[in-house]
Amino acid sequence: MGCSARYCLLALSLCLVTVHAFGVRIMPKRKKEAGTIDDQSTSASWWQAGTATPFHDSGNEFSSTHGLVQTHPSSISDGYSFGSSGASANPFVSTSGSGPLSGSFRSNPLPPLTKSSNGKTTLKHLDFTSSATAELRRNPALSAPDECARACREGEPPRICYYHFTLEMYTVLGAACQVCTPNATNVVWSHCQCVLADGVERGILTANRMLPGPSIQVCENDKVVIDVENHMEGMEVTIHWHGIWQRGSQYYDGVPFVTQCPIQQGNTFRYQWQGNAGTHFWHAHTGLQKLDGLYGSIVVRQPPSKDPNSHLYDYDLTTHVMLLSDWLHEDAAERYPGRLAVNTGQDPESVLINGKGQFRDPNTGFMTNTPLEVFTITPGRRYRFRMINAFASVCPAQLTIEGHNLTVIATDGEPVQPVQVNTIISFSGERYDFVIEASNRPAAYWIQVRGLGECGIKRAQQLGILRYARGPYQPSTPAPTYDIGIPQGVVMNPLDARCNIPRTDAICVSQLKNAQHIDPAILQERPDVKIFLPFRFFVYRPEMLFQPNTYNRYLVAPQGDHVISLIDEISYMAPPAPLISQYDDINPEQFCNGDNRPANCGQNCMCTHKVDIPLNAVVEMVLVDEVQIVNLSHPFHLHGYSYNVIGIGRSPDQNVKKINLKHALDLDRRGLLERHLKQGDLPPAKDTIAVPNNGYVVLRFRATNPGFWLLHCHFLFHIVIGMNVVLQVGTQADLPPVPPNFPTCGDHLPPIN
Numbered sequence: 007m008g009c010s011a012r013y014c015l016l017a018l019s020l021c022l023v024t025v026h027a028f029g030v031r032i033m034p035k036r037k038k039e040a041g042t043i044d045d046q047s048t049s050a051s052w053w054q055a056g057t058a059t060p061f062h063d064s065g066n067e068f069s070s071t072h073g074l075v076q077t078h079p080s081s082i083s084d085g086y087s088f089g090s091s092g093a094s095a096n097p098f099v100s101t102s103g104s105g106p107l108s109g110s111f112r113s114n115p116l117p118p119l120t121k122s123s124n125g126k127t128t129l130k131h132l133d134f135t136s137s138a139t140a141e142l143r144r145n146p147a148l149s150a151p152d153e154c155a156r157a158c159r160e161g162e163p164p165r166i167c168y169y170h171f172t173l174e175m176y177t178v179l180g181a182a183c184q185v186c187t188p189n190a191t192n193v194v195w196s197h198c199q200c201v202l203a204d205g206v207e208r209g210i211l212t213a214n215r216m217l218p219g220p221s222i223q224v225c226e227n228d229k230v231v232i233d234v235e236n237h238m239e240g241m242e243v244t245i246h247w248h249g250i251w252q253r254g255s256q257y258y259d260g261v262p263f264v265t266q267c268p269i270q271q272g273n274t275f276r277y278q279w280q281g282n283a284g285t286h287f288w289h290a291h292t293g294l295q296k297l298d299g300l301y302g303s304i305v306v307r308q309p310p311s312k313d314p315n316s317h318l319y320d321y322d323l324t325t326h327v328m329l330l331s332d333w334l335h336e337d338a339a340e341r342y343p344g345r346l347a348v349n350t351g352q353d354p355e356s357v358l359i360n361g362k363g364q365f366r367d368p369n370t371g372f373m374t375n376t377p378l379e380v381f382t383i384t385p386g387r388r389y390r391f392r393m394i395n396a397f398a399s400v401c402p403a404q405l406t407i408e409g410h411n412l413t414v415i416a417t418d419g420e421p422v423q424p425v426q427v428n429t430i431i432s433f434s435g436e437r438y439d440f441v442i443e444a445s446n447r448p449a450a451y452w453i454q455v456r457g458l459g460e461c462g463i464k465r466a467q468q469l470g471i472l473r474y475a476r477g478p479y480q481p482s483t484p485a486p487t488y489d490i491g492i493p494q495g496v497v498m499n500p501l502d503a504r505c506n507i508p509r510t511d512a513i514c515v516s517q518l519k520n521a522q523h524i525d526p527a528i529l530q531e532r533p534d535v536k537i538f539l540p541f542r543f544f545v546y547r548p549e550m551l552f553q554p555n556t557y558n559r560y561l562v563a564p565q566g567d568h569v570i571s572l573i574d575e576i577s578y579m580a581p582p583a584p585l586i587s588q589y590d591d592i593n594p595e596q597f598c599n600g601d602n603r604p605a606n607c608g609q610n611c612m613c614t615h616k617v618d619i620p621l622n623a624v625v626e627m628v629l630v631d632e633v634q635i636v637n638l639s640h641p642f643h644l645h646g647y648s649y650n651v652i653g654i655g656r657s658p659d660q661n662v663k664k665i666n667l668k669h670a671l672d673l674d675r676r677g678l679l680e681r682h683l684k685q686g687d688l689p690p691a692k693d694t695i696a697v698p699n700n701g702y703v704v705l706r707f708r709a710t711n712p713g714f715w716l717l718h719c720h721f722l723f724h725i726v727i728g729m730n731v732v733l734q735v736g737t738q739a740d741l742p743p744v745p746p747n748f749p750t751c752g753d754h755l756p757p758i759n
């Protein structure tokens with residue numbers, strides 16, 4: 007079969023790649039499969055006809071796909087043993103280092119995972135041998151990523167965990183895919199730079215040529231150091247560590263012009279922080295870069311004795327992170343400010359699970375046959391999974407796993423009393439940790455992630471596989487489709503947000519109970535500070551927006567409205583220099599808030615929205631949805647804190663069709679805002695919460711972390727049109743000093759000579 011080079015390079019499952027002295031020769035591995043398209047040589051994508059099939063190598067349980075070791079060969083050899091059941095070996099034992107890091111250790115009876123050149127076990131998709139070797143060699147105090155991803159033990163000394171992210175413009179299905187895809191002898195190339203995504207070629211942005219970028223997995227009290235080296239042509243960047251409170255490291259929160267100057271092209275910026283426990287993630291906070299691929303997971307583990315839910319699971323594996331993202335087949339910038347005729351709106355084409363998936367072209371019906379993500383479990387064991395919603399679009403994500411209940415044990419890094427559900431709906435920026443018991447028939451089961459809301463139009467979804475070790479690779483049931491999915495059963499976080507009625511079909515976030523002690527001051531009747539923040543869009547009339555000599559920003563929403571975002575009638579504009587490090591360089595007139603609106607600031611009032619909060623105050627915030635678009639609930643993320651979710655609701659007044667600030671204030675006056683403050687109420691702690699459309703949420707926190715903290719809708723396109731506000735907690739005097747040689751920036755407007 008004279009297969010064209012291009013096709014074979016892409017169609018990994020059909021071809022063997024044999025390396026000869028003269029180069030790479032490509033040969034058919036087996037006869038063409040029924041339904042396989044064998045001439046897509048002109049296509050930029052990796053297609054097959056028919057339904058989704060999990061990609062796997064020829065039956066070797068320890069094989070990887072395209073050089074990435076995706077799953078643990080066996081949870082026995084690769085588990086963190088947190089329970090009494092089952093001794094486990096930690097796979098991340100440094101051959102040169104201090105020996106076994108977990109309590110129990112037994113030799114691995116199975117073939118080893120990929121070995122890197124230094125002989126360490128590596129997991130490429132976690133970048134556990136990082137590109138940081140130079141710094142690591144220079145400084146023996148630093149631990150490598152694979153040394154830090156370990157079981158955490160009380161009394162064990164903390165480490166300094168070092169990461170190096172090289173940010174670049176890169177490509178899905180680029181030429182790297184020619185040199186390190188799996189081959190006949192299953193040689194695994196541990197640093198394969200091939201990014202497959204959903205099998206559709208496009209330009210992307212990457213950290214270390216990976217999608218998602220490197221995973222940061224450490225123990226509580228470890229110090230995390232990340233050198234971010236920006237080589238994206240003509241782009242500046244900051245990285246935000248979503249969920250990390252940055253107490254004492256306020257300068258490293260990664261918000262452009264709030265906590266730092268953006269990192270210029272060619273520059274390296276060193277972030278340093280200590281992580282609060284939980285499932286978090288990192289992502290670019292500049293422009294639209296996050297949607298083009300700049301994100302990755304963060305897991306800060308604890309000794310089991312410190313996790314109130316540790317008795318519920320046996321394993322907390324490094325590979326059981328489930329990062330969900332939405333995916334376009336073009337640069338995100340193509341959708342901003344937005345188009346009117348084709349590719350309108352901002353809805354994604356596709357969804358990825360840990361950067362993997364397949365895509366069915368709605369026009370041709372052809373499906374790419376790139377690998378699906380596979381999570382391996384062993385019968386009888388209980389596993390902690392850590393789900394991260396890294397979506398950028400407005401679509402909620404619905405996760406369902408065939409044949410398995412999900413026991414939710416934490417959200418946004420904070421433990422909750424366990425609740426059992428069958429499906430989890432999450433919004434951009436949220437995390438849900440759940441336990442799966444491998445108690446079903448040993449087989450392979452579908453994982454379905456559906457994009458809801460606006461994503462229903464394109465029916466964007468993705469599949470993954472939950473596989474029992476030594477069982478079959480392929481689920482025996484037909485692949486769930488968008489319309490005929492896995493039965494949803496009990497829903498975590500129902501879209502209808504009907505939260506103040508007893509119901510058996512759903513559990514709201516406000517019905518979760520915190521699994522930890524709550525500061526009694528949080529539950530006192532009157533908070534020290536109460537802030538009502540209504541938010542909405544302002545819709546421009548074209549005559550106003552395109553007034554000659556004016557250049558106001560805008561987003562073309564899905565229905566063609568030209569909008570900006572308002573919080574308390576203000577659209578956030580970043581100042582020209584960072585608040586935290588160059589406060590005095592900023593013209594005070596730049597600042598504003600609801601009580602201090604600039605003179606003549608019209609309906610599209612744009613300024614640096616800043617609300618001042620005294621240090622240590624008990625703060626209550628009421629976020630009120632004045633957008634009032636059915637099916638659109640905005641997830642608000644607060645930097646620097648977790649808040650307690652005191653209440654979620656809608657107007658109890660049947661005559662009120664639409665909630666607004668005035669009505670919310672009235673409800674509050676009449677004591678009708680839902681607040682769970684009774685003795686024994688245990689409002690859960692979160693850092694990202696969806697405000698139900700036409701509803702409100704009541705949040706509280708004690709402002710013990712001084713700094714400049716962004717509070718914003720986590721939808722990416724709403725951030726860039728101003729749905730943000732900065733909370734300044736305390737004063738400059740409460741903050742640690744600016745790190746030495748902290749980069750500066752600002753306007754350059756010298757006198758004209």
Ligand SMILES: NCCC(=O)NCCc1ccc(O)c(O)c1
Pocket residue numbers: 352400460543544545563564567569633635638723
């Ligand atoms: N009567 C208000 C009309 C309005 O606000 N139109 C905007 C709708 C919108 C904006 C941004 C989005 O991302 C989105 O999905 C929808």
